[in-house]
Amino acid sequence: xxxxxxxxxxxxxxxxxxxxxxxxxxxxxxxxxxxxxxxxxxxxxxxxxxxxxxxxxxxxxxxxxxxxxxxxxxxxxxxxxxxxxxxxxxxxxxxxxxxxxxxxxxxxxxxxxxxxxxxxxxxxxxxxxxxxxxxxxxxxxxxxxxxxxxxxxxxxxxxxxxxxxxxxxxxxxxxxxxxxxxxxxxxxxxxxxxxxxxxxxxxxxxxxxxxxxxxxxxxxxxxxxxxxxxxxxxxxxxxxxxxxxxxxxxxxxxxxxxxxxxxxxxxxxxxxxxxxxxxxxxxxxxxxxxxxxxxxxxxxxxxxxxxxxxxxxxxxxxxxxxxxxxxxxxxxxxxxxxxxxxxxxxxxxxxxxxxxxxxxxxxxxxxxxxxxxxxxxxxxxxxxxxxxxxxxxxxxxxxxxxxxxxxxxxxxxxxxxxxxxxxxxxxxxxxxxxxxxxxxxxxxxxxxxxxxxxxxxxxxxxxxxxxxxxxxxxxxxxxxxxxxxxxxxxxxxxxxxxxxxxxxxxxxxxxxxxx
RNA sequence: GGCGGGGUAGCUCAGUUGGUUAGAGCAUUCGGCUCAUACCCGAAGUGUCGGCGGUUCGAGUCCGCCCCCCGCUACCA
Numbered sequence: 001x002x003x004x005x006x007x008x009x010x011x012x013x014x015x016x017x018x019x020x021x022x023x024x025x026x027x028x029x030x031x032x033x034x035x036x037x038x039x040x041x042x043x044x045x046x047x048x049x050x051x052x053x054x055x056x057x058x059x060x061x062x063x064x065x066x067x068x069x070x071x072x073x074x075x076x077x078x079x080x081x082x083x084x085x086x087x088x089x090x091x092x093x094x095x096x097x098x099x100x101x102x103x104x105x106x107x108x109x110x111x112x113x114x115x116x117x118x119x120x121x122x123x124x125x126x127x128x129x130x131x132x133x134x135x136x137x138x139x140x141x142x143x144x145x146x147x148x149x150x151x152x153x154x155x156x157x158x159x160x161x162x163x164x165x166x167x168x169x170x171x172x173x174x175x176x177x178x179x180x181x182x183x184x185x186x187x188x189x190x191x192x193x194x195x196x197x198x199x200x201x202x203x204x205x206x207x208x209x210x211x212x213x214x215x216x217x218x219x220x221x222x223x224x225x226x227x228x229x230x231x232x233x234x235x236x237x238x239x240x241x242x243x244x245x246x247x248x249x250x251x252x253x254x255x256x257x258x259x260x261x262x263x264x265x266x267x268x269x270x271x272x273x274x275x276x277x278x279x280x281x282x283x284x285x286x287x288x289x290x291x292x293x294x295x296x297x298x299x300x301x302x303x304x305x306x307x308x309x310x311x312x313x314x315x316x317x318x319x320x321x322x323x324x325x326x327x328x329x330x331x332x333x334x335x336x337x338x339x340x341x342x343x344x345x346x347x348x349x350x351x352x353x354x355x356x357x358x359x360x361x362x363x364x365x366x367x368x369x370x371x372x373x374x375x376x377x378x379x380x381x382x383x384x385x386x387x388x389x390x391x392x393x394x395x396x397x398x399x400x401x402x403x404x405x406x407x408x409x410x411x412x413x414x415x416x417x418x419x420x421x422x423x424x425x426x427x428x429x430x431x432x433x434x435x436x437x438x439x440x441x442x443x444x445x446x447x448x449x450x451x452x453x454x455x456x457x458x459x460x461x462x463x464x465x466x467x468x469x470x471x472x473x474x475x476x477x478x479x480x481x482x483x484x485x486x487x488x489x490x491x492x493x494x495x496x497x498x499x500x501x502x503x504x505x506x507x508x509x510x511x512x513x514x515x
Numbered sequence: 516g517g518c519g520g521g522g523u524a525g526c527u528c529a530g531u532u533g534g535u536u537a538g539a540g541c542a543u544u545c546g547g548c549u550c551a552u553a554c555c556c557g558a559a560g561u562g563u564c565g566g567c568g569g570u571u572c573g574a575g576u577c578c579g580c581c582c583c584c585c586g587c588u589a590c591c592a
Contacts (some may be wrong), residue, residue, distance in 0.1 A: 346541095363549030
């Protein structure tokens with residue numbers, strides 16, 4: 001039964017949709033998808049949650065600028081996210097929107113629970129306020145006591161609000177971080193967080209706003225809404241059924257990993273665990289902060305006009321080429337750079353020359369020498385055994401690396417096999433063997449071995465490059481989806497059926513002419 | 516300022532608990548091959564491992580000081 005399978009719950013941030021998806025969103029989501037696909041293929045019961053954060057002042061403002069209601073705006077933009085994820089092959093289990101009724105109810109119930117546990121109290125929130133714009137401003141936004149939007153003078157304003165007693169969790173949080181060194185990753189960010197944020201002392205957080213309209217009503221007598229972060233973080237619970245479907249909730253919670261951008265690590269590593277402690281809910285196992293992606297070494301920004309549209313790259317080349325580049329080029333957890341130069345080098349070098357050409361040349365020979373029918377596998381020699389060993393050992397190493405989110409390392413592993421296979425062709429020279437009819441059996445072994453390598457490569461590649469893997473699979477003559485198959489099949493050899501007819505297609509990755 | 520991360524071949528980076536001639540990929544040059552997407556295979560390299568000093572039989576790897584780059588430093592998703 002399902003119950004015997006180990007569960008794996010992975011989340012992305014819920015993206016703030018005051019604008020369309022950019023490459024940073026895509027990067028984190030692709031990483032989560034790889035984890036989900038890998039675990040699924042390795043026999044785990046996976047729940048993969050992503051979605052959108054649709055409340056707050058910025059949405060309110062963006063909607064106003066376009067002459068829409070906030071709900072109309074989010075209804076429009078959410079489609080862009082969902083279409084983007086479809087195009088990039090993202091296999092989420094559920095897409096949550098914070099404007100859904102079930103989420104709103106969850107957020108309110110969470111508030112009530114924490115309130116009941118006496119970690120929420122009434123207090124005063126004081127800050128800069130722009131009267132004409134009717135909005136609170138951050139200290140960093142206010143220059144010379146002027147509003148950054150309208151330029152008019154701002155004033156100090158006091159608002160009665162509700163506060164969450166985060167300071168009470170200082171010790172519990174510190175202790176948790178010490179006892180669970182793997183909780184916040186990468187390690188460098190954990191150090192930053194502990195030294196700069198937690199050690200100096202946590203302060204209470206104002207979790208209601210009476211000046212903002214667009215949000216979830218706080219379950220209090222006064223008219224006010226929940227602070228967006230308090231609202232947003234709860235999606236990780238409501239997304240798997242809390243509090244209505246507790247069976248599903250208990251099946252998947254606690255989350256195995258919250259994948260997030262480094263900019264929001266702090267909320268996930270302090271506010272979120274504190275909230276959960278206050279609500280007496282177990283903490284997630286891991287919070288992993290990814291880096292930022294720069295463009296030609298520069299920070300991406302609309303004003304610089306260097307924002308990369310991930311969908312344009314996916315359209316022009318292929319979704320898998322984008323996935324490959326991001327996963328291979330950038331160690332997960334540090335900042336990385338995107339440039340057409342490096343993208344094209346990866347594309348031509350790794351995808352066209354190494355992988356694409358291996359597939360194409362192998363299938364071409366099979367068509368030429370065996371009319372596209374996979375032969376028997378008589379008398380493998382040590383050369384074949386070496387390839388077999390390399391291929392069948394992949395899964396063991398990959399399982400270790402995936403725990404560390406070491407995507408580049410796993411792809412390097414796969415490419416070791418690809419390169420080894422290219423060398424094997426060179427060494428065994430099937431075109432020479434084919435010229436001698438007495439060596440027919442030898443030729444069969446060589447081609448059979450190549451088909452086996454391609455089978456393993458396709459399976460290994462599937463979590464990372466799903467479209468490519470599926471294509472290799474069908475080109476090898478399989479009629480079902482590769483995703484009906486598991487990682488353990490890479491640990492077996494001589495599995496591709498002799499007599500199966502392949503169906504070669506055009507090269508998967510045509511070289512980019514860079515002249 | 517404080518805290519954290521990093522400075523290794525032209526470029527991007529690996530380098531486990533200190534140990535024999537410091538590695539990979541890309542780019543470059545030369546050679547081979549022709550099944551294949553002007554592709555693939557092989558060979559050649561180049562390095563004061565940021566600087567100085569110390570510990571040690573022995574340090575890229577440990578300690579101290581200095582220089583440079585990057586990140587974080589509270590209610591902003």
